[in-house]
Amino acid sequence: MNKTWLAMLGLLALVGLALLASCSKKTGEEQSSSPTSESKPPAASTPIDPATAATVSGTVKLDGTPPKPAKIDMSQDAACKGDNTSENVVAKDGDLANVFVYVKEGLGNRNFDVPKDSVVIDQKGCRYHPHVLAVIAGQNVEIKNDDPTTHNIHPTPKDNREWNESQPPNAAPIQKSFAREEIMLPVKCNQHPWMKMYISVVKSPFHAVTGPDGKYEIKGLPPGDYTLAFVHEKLGEQDQKVTLAPKDSKTVDTTFKAGGM
Amino acid sequence: MFTACATFVLIIAGALVTSNDAGLSVPDWPTTFGSIYKMPHMVGGVEWEHGHRMVAEFVGLLTIILAIWTWRTEGRRWMRILGVAALGTVIAQGILGGMTVLFYLPPAVSSTHAALAQTFFCITVVIALFTGRRRIEEQPRVEFDTRRPSLVTLTWLSIFVLYVQLILGAMFRHRGLGWWPHVVHAAVVTVVLSWTAIRALSQYSRIEAVRKPAITMLSLMMAQLCLGFTAFLTRVAWGHNAVQPELPMVISTVAHVAVGALLLATAVVLAIQVWRHVPVAFEERIPTREQNPVAA
Numbered sequence: 076m077n078k079t080w081l082a083m084l085g086l087l088a089l090v091g092l093a094l095l096a097s098c099s100k101k102t103g104e105e106q107s108s109s110p111t112s113e114s115k116p117p118a119a120s121t122p123i124d125p126a127t128a129a130t131v132s133g134t135v136k137l138d139g140t141p142p143k144p145a146k147i148d149m150s151q152d153a154a155c156k157g158d159n160t161s162e163n164v165v166a167k168d169g170d171l172a173n174v175f176v177y178v179k180e181g182l183g184n185r186n187f188d189v190p191k192d193s194v195v196i197d198q199k200g201c202r203y204h205p206h207v208l209a210v211i212a213g214q215n216v217e218i219k220n221d222d223p224t225t226h227n228i229h230p231t232p233k234d235n236r237e238w239n240e241s242q243p244p245n246a247a248p249i250q251k252s253f254a255r256e257e258i259m260l261p262v263k264c265n266q267h268p269w270m271k272m273y274i275s276v277v278k279s280p281f282h283a284v285t286g287p288d289g290k291y292e293i294k295g296l297p298p299g300d301y302t303l304a305f306v307h308e309k310l311g312e313q314d315q316k317v318t319l320a321p322k323d324s325k326t327v328d329t330t331f332k333a334g335g336m
Numbered sequence: 337m338f339t340a341c342a343t344f345v346l347i348i349a350g351a352l353v354t355s356n357d358a359g360l361s362v363p364d365w366p367t368t369f370g371s372i373y374k375m376p377h378m379v380g381g382v383e384w385e386h387g388h389r390m391v392a393e394f395v396g397l398l399t400i401i402l403a404i405w406t407w408r409t410e411g412r413r414w415m416r417i418l419g420v421a422a423l424g425t426v427i428a429q430g431i432l433g434g435m436t437v438l439f440y441l442p443p444a445v446s447s448t449h450a451a452l453a454q455t456f457f458c459i460t461v462v463i464a465l466f467t468g469r470r471r472i473e474e475q476p477r478v479e480f481d482t483r484r485p486s487l488v489t490l491t492w493l494s495i496f497v498l499y500v501q502l503i504l505g506a507m508f509r510h511r512g513l514g515w516w517p518h519v520v521h522a523a524v525v526t527v528v529l530s531w532t533a534i535r536a537l538s539q540y541s542r543i544e545a546v547r548k549p550a551i552t553m554l555s556l557m558m559a560q561l562c563l564g565f566t567a568f569l570t571r572v573a574w575g576h577n578a579v580q581p582e583l584p585m586v587i588s589t590v591a592h593v594a595v596g597a598l599l600l601a602t603a604v605v606l607a608i609q610v611w612r613h614v615p616v617a618f619e620e621r622i623p624t625r626e627q628n629p630v631a632a
Contacts, residue, residue: 145578153379154379163577224379224380227360227361229360231440239363241369265360265361266379269580
């Protein structure tokens with residue numbers, strides 16, 4: 076009787092392990108599925124008259140002394156070589172980089188085509204390039220590994236599906252897409268905990284990310300009243316209203332306070 | 337005893353995984369990068385995560401041996417059941433560890449994994465205590481406890497508040513709760529454990545089996561309070577904007593987890609020793625005539 080119980084316990088444990096192993100395999104299969112597997116059939120795009128299209132551009136500034144960039148300790152992986160300063164707040168001469176700018180309100184129920192081109196994330200020097208990326212919902216994201224070490228790419232979304240895949244050196248690029256809008260979705264590598272980036276998934280092509288000079292430009296907007304949102308990973312969000320007439324070219328600048336960190 | 341020591345090492349290895357934010361550096365389970373036996377390149381987070389898995393496999397193997405050995409050689413039925421319970425716990429713990437990987441560290445699962453780890457550690461400590469030569473051979477010195485609440489009750493209360501504290505700490509560590517419930521409950525733990533240890537030492541210090549764990553529990557509690565304060569400073573107050581886990585926050589949090597495990601196990605040992613050496617005197621159950629024969 077006792078031996079029977081022990082045998083049953085062992086069998087139960089083995090069945091449990093086998094079930095979890097199959098779950099793991101299934102999860103892996105789901106992760107490598109087609110990039111558009113989550114997407115609904117795209118609705119027809121709303122036409123915009125190029126003759127009346129307007130442009131909005133500007134500069135994002137940082138008011139105050141930016142924090143000294145922290146030094147990253149990459150010693151746990153000898154293959155990680157390169158710039159080892161953190162990218163939390165990148166500001167030079169008051170110009171703030173890596174701010175995601177997008178049209179938050181004013182586009183109504185317009186639909187937009189999903190671009191056929193991929194956006195690329197490159198892992199190089201054990202950092203993500205770019206640090207802040209914008210992508211349209213359903214658009215393909217190609218993730219490359221140019222490092223001589225294995226990374227894992229692990230988005231931690233609130234509204235999209237979470238996944239976690241490893242990518243050895245010289246592996247084929249990983250192809251993924253995000254189905255739902257989500258601003259500043261964090262992505263990290265659990266093998267190299269300093270590696271962090273943000274993906275903003277939006278519906279419209281009217282977005283930009285500020286460069287090292289703090290500048291951005293959004294072209295091709297139809298005339299109308301809009302709310303522009305400026306989002307920074309540490310400094311939060313600021314909104315600005317703007318009205319664009321046909322063929323308008325307006326400047327909308329904004330300033331973040333360094334004390335907000 | 338060897339399994340208990342190996343389990344303590346395993347708890348430290350697990351704490352290192354969490355503190356280094358390496359819980360998902362190996363994205364698959366029960367395989368590692370698709371293989372059961374192939375050793376991965378041990379760099380970055382993989383070093384912590386796969387290291388934890390290897391120690392866990394070793395402890396699993398030890399527990400299988402322990403359960404079979406206990407089943408075959410132990411005369412006490414409850415000890416045989418405890419051996420099987422240890423095996424069941426380590427299997428459940430392994431499955432929970434896998435679930436944390438497959439479901440991306442859900443706070444409830446990760447916290448249960450953390451709490452069950454220390455439960456398993458206590459089981460191995462209890463087995464080591466009850467199979468020790470000294471316990472089997474000694475003639476226990478017994479003193480009846482007439483005070484209320486009894487010391488037995490206080491030791492059980494200590495285990496309870498420590499276990500609640502363990503769950504609150506695990507929930508905070510795995511982002512299922514804020515820090516304040518763990519910090520507020522630390523005050524409750526301090527009061528209950530001090531009360532228990534002071535009662536034990538003030539009344540039963542003559543009994544070595546009670547005195548030693550009571551002193552150990554009190555010392556560990558003080559060390560744990562200091563470590564908790566340091567961990568709070570390094571991780572919550574100073575480290576919330578850190579770009580990566582820094583050495584002071586890793587050392588302080590791992591030490592806090594390790595000493596917490598030792599504290600819980602010591603409270604369990606104290607409870608067992610008090611149960612044996614300081615049983616409760618149920619005076620109210622003794623008939624009046626027997627208490628005062630002259631009056632009769």
